[in-house]
Amino acid sequence: MCFRAVVIFLALTRALEVACLKTFPPGFRFGAASAAYQIEGGWNVSDKGESIWDHIVHTRPGFIADLSTGDVACDSYHLWEEDLKILEDLGVDFYRFSISWPRLLPSGFPNHISEDGCRYYSNLIDGLLARGIAPVVTLYHWDLPQNLQDLGGWTNPLVVEWFADYARVVYSLFADRVKTWITINEPCFVCDGAYRDIIAPGIEDYEIGALLCTKYVLLAHAAAYRIYEREFKHKYGGEVSITNQEIWLEPKTEADWELTLLAREYAFGRYTYPVFSAEGGWPPALEAYMAEKSAKEGYPRSRLPAFTPEEIQLIKGSSDFFGLNHYTSRTVRAPAPGERPGLYMFESFEEVGAVLESKPEWAGDGSDWLKVNPEGLRHNLNWTRQLYGDVRILIIENGCSSEDTLNDTGRVSYIRDYLEQVLLAIDDGIKVIGYTAWSLMDDFEWIDGYQTRFGLHAVDFSDPRRARTARASASYYRRVLRTRAARGDHTEL
Ligand code: NOJ
Numbered sequence: 001m002c003f004r005a006v007v008i009f010l011a012l013t014r015a016l017e018v019a020c021l022k023t024f025p026p027g028f029r030f031g032a033a034s035a036a037y038q039i040e041g042g043w044n045v046s047d048k049g050e051s052i053w054d055h056i057v058h059t060r061p062g063f064i065a066d067l068s069t070g071d072v073a074c075d076s077y078h079l080w081e082e083d084l085k086i087l088e089d090l091g092v093d094f095y096r097f098s099i100s101w102p103r104l105l106p107s108g109f110p111n112h113i114s115e116d117g118c119r120y121y122s123n124l125i126d127g128l129l130a131r132g133i134a135p136v137v138t139l140y141h142w143d144l145p146q147n148l149q150d151l152g153g154w155t156n157p158l159v160v161e162w163f164a165d166y167a168r169v170v171y172s173l174f175a176d177r178v179k180t181w182i183t184i185n186e187p188c189f190v191c192d193g194a195y196r197d198i199i200a201p202g203i204e205d206y207e208i209g210a211l212l213c214t215k216y217v218l219l220a221h222a223a224a225y226r227i228y229e230r231e232f233k234h235k236y237g238g239e240v241s242i243t244n245q246e247i248w249l250e251p252k253t254e255a256d257w258e259l260t261l262l263a264r265e266y267a268f269g270r271y272t273y274p275v276f277s278a279e280g281g282w283p284p285a286l287e288a289y290m291a292e293k294s295a296k297e298g299y300p301r302s303r304l305p306a307f308t309p310e311e312i313q314l315i316k317g318s319s320d321f322f323g324l325n326h327y328t329s330r331t332v333r334a335p336a337p338g339e340r341p342g343l344y345m346f347e348s349f350e351e352v353g354a355v356l357e358s359k360p361e362w363a364g365d366g367s368d369w370l371k372v373n374p375e376g377l378r379h380n381l382n383w384t385r386q387l388y389g390d391v392r393i394l395i396i397e398n399g400c401s402s403e404d405t406l407n408d409t410g411r412v413s414y415i416r417d418y419l420e421q422v423l424l425a426i427d428d429g430i431k432v433i434g435y436t437a438w439s440l441m442d443d444f445e446w447i448d449g450y451q452t453r454f455g456l457h458a459v460d461f462s463d464p465r466r467a468r469t470a471r472a473s474a475s476y477y478r479r480v481l482r483t484r485a486a487r488g489d490h491t492e493l
Pocket of ligand 1: 035
């Protein structure tokens with residue numbers, strides 16, 4: 001009886017909380033996102049260089065579930081004006097897109113800047129500004145020049161210089177018009193995914209390769225941040241950060257708390273703590289754990305490579321806001337005796353002995369990995385503040401996949417429910433400054449190819465003109481943008 005009363009009380013409190021939701025505060029910005037390889041196509045036009053994605057889809061076709069490639073994708077390289085139209089129609093405040101490194105610098109180095117590449121991004125930026133849409137530019141969304149990969153890619157310490165040189169070229173060309181920069185998208189995929197053979201370059205070496213990559217990705221990010229800070233900020237006053245995907249992790253039982261905290265440090269603290277903590281360097285529990293584990297394994301030093309004191313200082317504070325990509329949640333527990341959890345990043349973090357699971361009530365109708373738990377976002381935002389204080393947080397990706405239908409009610413509910421949690425987090429006092437829907441339109445969803453659809457707009461991939469059609473979620477998002485509320489009177493869903 002008493003238990004029922006508590007459940008009813010909690011349900012009423014939740015209903016009241018939702019009913020009292022306010023509108024988003026003035027200055028809160030809404031956007032939509034894409035990434036170069038996922039939409040541009042034009043993989044070998046003009047003098048464009050080969051990227052690791054061009055390479056892998058052509059040399060290992062079975063790597064992609066539907067055997068497709070991003071050779072044409074949404075053909076945004078030619079149809080960018082169509083993208084401008086749908087962005088304008090949505091009424092977004094900003095558009096987040098990425099620059100393809102090998103399109104701008106075909107050799108990977110600044111010895112030659114592609115005129116066509118430069119013109120393409122310049123036109124896109126001007127087109128956005130002419131429509132009152134701010135460009136938010138990612139420097140690296142997973143498409144490394146293949147020749148740099150051949151030299152070791154993100155595990156070669158020289159990548160820090162290569163990336164810094166590339167970043168300087170991009171700032172020199174576009175910083176007069178672009179005020180918000182993201183250096184690297186989801187380093188956990190760039191390192192842990194790439195070295196678990198989940199994304200290009202598709203290498204199996206998570207014990208050494210992934211951890212070397214972690215160090216150099218962070219140093220490359222910091223180098224790019226410091227270049228902007230020293231050479232461009234005084235002229236243009238823009239902001240630079242990195243964006244991390246964080247899965248909300250909670251303990252399966254009370255006994256799993258310590259493991260959950262370690263799993264959080266491994267999964268995303270490895271990429272955020274060095275940048276956002278007051279101390280800098282690796283997250284302490286993880287650093288100690290990896291040192292002990294590596295010693296037991298017979299390594300002369302920790303597999304998590306050490307930073308010098310100078311490197312710690314360089315990375316610490318290298319951000320003007322906190323970039324967050326958030327999609328899903330998991331529970332954490334230790335493996336049962338003899339259990340060998342899968343290596344996939346949504347199944348386990350085997351490096352720290354953490355098995356990840358979902359709860360039945362988190363079911364969604366999109367991708368298998370995307371368990372829907374809107375409250376996880378609010379928890380995640382609160383956790384970020386608990387760790388790093390009153391940092392301004394820009395949600396740089398959030399969204400879900402759906403079937404190829406225009407009536408994507410699942411996505412409407414997903415975005416609405418997650419936005420409600422953003423409002424509640426703002427009420428909690430968290431400084432969330434904006435929200436970005438992933439994705440503007442269906443695109444090449446990496447190893448899933450075109451089977452998985454994340455778009456507010458459907459794209460007809462059998463049509464040479466790659467027609468873009470607004471889904472129900474695009475209409476819903478347009479209303480959110482107009483009303484600045486997640487659930488308006490006129491929102492029937
Ligand atoms: C995060 C990645 O940044 C993006 O490229 C991808 O399409 C979405 N997750 C959905 O999987």
